[in-house]
Amino acid sequence: MDGKVSDAKPDLSRLAELAAGLGLHQHLCLIYDTPEEQFAAAVPYLRAGLDRNERCLYIADENSGSAVLDALRNAGTDVDRSVRDGALILAGKQETVLRPGRFDPDWWIGFVSQAVREASDSKFSGLRTLLGEMTWALGQETTPESLIEYEAKLNRFVSDHEIRILCQYHRQRFSPELMLGVIRTHPIVVYGDMISRNPYYVPPDELLQPNQSSREVERLLNNILKWEQSHAQLRALAARLQTVREEERTRAAREIHDELGQVLTAIKLEFTALLGNLPADEGPIGQRSQSILRLLNQAFQSVRRIGTELRPAILDDLGLAAAVEWVAEEFQARTGTQVDVSLPGVDLALDRERATALFRILQETLTNVARHANATHVSVRLAEEDDNLTLEVRDNGKGIGEGQISAGGSLGILGMRERVLLLGGTLTINGSLGNGTTVRVVIPDSRQVAE
Numbered sequence: 001m002d003g004k005v006s007d008a009k010p011d012l013s014r015l016a017e018l019a020a021g022l023g024l025h026q027h028l029c030l031i032y033d034t035p036e037e038q039f040a041a042a043v044p045y046l047r048a049g050l051d052r053n054e055r056c057l058y059i060a061d062e063n064s065g066s067a068v069l070d071a072l073r074n075a076g077t078d079v080d081r082s083v084r085d086g087a088l089i090l091a092g093k094q095e096t097v098l099r100p101g102r103f104d105p106d107w108w109i110g111f112v113s114q115a116v117r118e119a120s121d122s123k124f125s126g127l128r129t130l131l132g133e134m135t136w137a138l139g140q141e142t143t144p145e146s147l148i149e150y151e152a153k154l155n156r157f158v159s160d161h162e163i164r165i166l167c168q169y170h171r172q173r174f175s176p177e178l179m180l181g182v183i184r185t186h187p188i189v190v191y192g193d194m195i196s197r198n199p200y201y202v203p204p205d206e207l208l209q210p211n212q213s214s215r216e217v218e219r220l221l222n223n224i225l226k227w228e229q230s231h232a233q234l235r236a237l238a239a240r241l242q243t244v245r246e247e248e249r250t251r252a253a254r255e256i257h258d259e260l261g262q263v264l265t266a267i268k269l270e271f272t273a274l275l276g277n278l279p280a281d282e283g284p285i286g287q288r289s290q291s292i293l294r295l296l297n298q299a300f301q302s303v304r305r306i307g308t309e310l311r312p313a314i315l316d317d318l319g320l321a322a323a324v325e326w327v328a329e330e331f332q333a334r335t336g337t338q339v340d341v342s343l344p345g346v347d348l349a350l351d352r353e354r355a356t357a358l359f360r361i362l363q364e365t366l367t368n369v370a371r372h373a374n375a376t377h378v379s380v381r382l383a384e385e386d387d388n389l390t391l392e393v394r395d396n397g398k399g400i401g402e403g404q405i406s407a408g409g410s411l412g413i414l415g416m417r418e419r420v421l422l423l424g425g426t427l428t429i430n431g432s433l434g435n436g437t438t439v440r441v442v443i444p445d446s447r448q449v450a451e
Contacts, residue, residue, distance in 0.1 A: 012040040012194045019197045020048035022166075024128060025159045028195070029151075029186035030168045031179070038168060039071045041190050042131055045166055047077050049129030050087055054351045055119040057089045057112075061133035065090065068133075087124065089115075092136070103142040104152035109157050116161055130165045135173060144178050151185035152204040166190070199223070239422045246311070246356055253310040260301050268296045301393060307309045312359075320348055320355040324362060325380050331366045331378075342381040348389070358382070358391050361427075364412050365393045373397025373437065384445065388425075391441040400431035416441075 019041040022028070032038040046068075049056040059224055060068065071091075083089035112130065118125035125140060137147045151167070158165060169182055185203045200223075206215060289316050307313075315323040321343045326338040350358075362380065369375055375397030383390045413429070416439075420427040425443030 012036065013193075015040040015190075015195070016044040019166075019190070020044040022048075022164050022195075024086070024162045024164055025158055026164045026188060027155050027183055027186060028166045028188040028190055030166055030190040031182070032168065032191075033171050035067065039068065040193075041195075042068055042166070042168060043071045043075055046072060046088070046129065046131055047075055050077060050082055052128075053087075053125050054128040055087055055089065055124040055126065056082075056129040056131070057091065057115060059091055059132040059133045059136065065092075065133065085178075087103075099326055103137070103146050103150070105146055105153055108150060109153055112157065112163075113161070116163060126162060127234060128163050130163060131168070132165070133168045135170060138173065144175075144181065148176070148181040148185060149208065151182065152202075154208045155185070155187065155204050175309060202221070235422055238418055240417065242357075242422065243353070245327075246328075249310040250316075253307040253313075256303055256307045256310070257313075260302070264296060264299050264303065267299075271296070285382050315355060315359055320350055320358060321382060323355075323359050324380060327359070327362060327366065328378075328380050335370050337369070337375055338377045340377070340379045341380070342383070344382065344384055348382075350389070354389065354423060357423055357443070358389065358441065361416050361419060361439075361441055362391060362393065364416055368412060369393075369395050369397065369437075372400075375436065379434070387445050389441050389445055393439045394436060395438075396436045399433045399435050400429065400437045401433060 007263070022045065030038065030041050032041075046056055046058065060066075072079050079088065083090060112127075116127045134147075136142070148437070156163060157163075167182075167186070169179065171179065174182070183198065183200055184207060185204075187198055187201045189198045202219065203260065206219075209215065263334070268447045271289075271292065312323055312326065314326050325341055325343065331337065332339040348355075366378070369378055373395050375395035378393065378395045381392040383392075417427050420441055420443060423443045425441060429437065429439045430440075431437035
């Protein structure tokens, strides 16, 4: 078997809540690598069934069965009483799945069906929770084909009965070929710290039909088409949200400037006129008057700053090149970091969408430099090259590592990538520790796209 999908240790804290809240008519597989992952789902799953006064059937493995019961005891469940009262039924493969001497999927499903009927006549609400440690299937009595047939037919059984079934698979003990079948036959998969609907699930009416190879090709091609359509829809939605957000920022900036700015101007004019009609006073009244004027001036500055942060008027009035020069000067004045700017010799006739995207990416990049780089020098280059628009930002800071670039937790980088993808461009981030970072954006010129 290959290694894990990820070396990161899963956070299992929420898995207990998710496992305990599983509804009826559900068939899940728990794919685990460690006992901690196994217990994190299996123990709350069984315990929740017992708490609901359900009869629980646990097909235990001789190696891990006692450990699961011990974990149940440690979680506060009176296991011995549950077994004595018949609430928790423990069984091994010789008693159940191999009763005819070999594994017969139809016999086993009939056995579960009979157990469900018997439980409905008891003092319990029914046999509604079944946990199976599937390592019993590693014996010679069970073929991979019969196991997958059984898992597929369980989906029909679960849809017709009020029961939930969790099948536990130790990933390192089963072959990759068998695990592929396991994934295809379970509508819901528990892995790591998540419980997720399975996009690779194949309904039994399809899986149990002949000519599986041709059917698999058809399924994969349809999945590719659906995946691409979904991504296209998500990108269209993201583009629309970006546009709406920029429109809202523009509207808010205009209203702040026009309405709030005008009100503040009127207040200042009226107050100044009022002071002109009063005799000069250097006492408390005069001091209070000067304090009010200073507060008004601060309010003016705040209005200009907030409006500019929402949507700088220079971007719409003078274009991207002027906006790049302005934001670089503002960054240098605010942080003390020297910024050199290289702009094209002629004005760039850009559409609003491209100008906004490049400007916002520059803002985000400079914000990251100020927060993380400890740089003393930044160079910004905006150019038109080979029918593309290029924005490049270099700093001489401490540099960014490959792990930071690829990490999914950086919302700033994710937002930058999304803006570039929506315009059909590329974003590259190169850096090494101690040698600074370079952010390079290349997007097609709108005129070339139109052609």
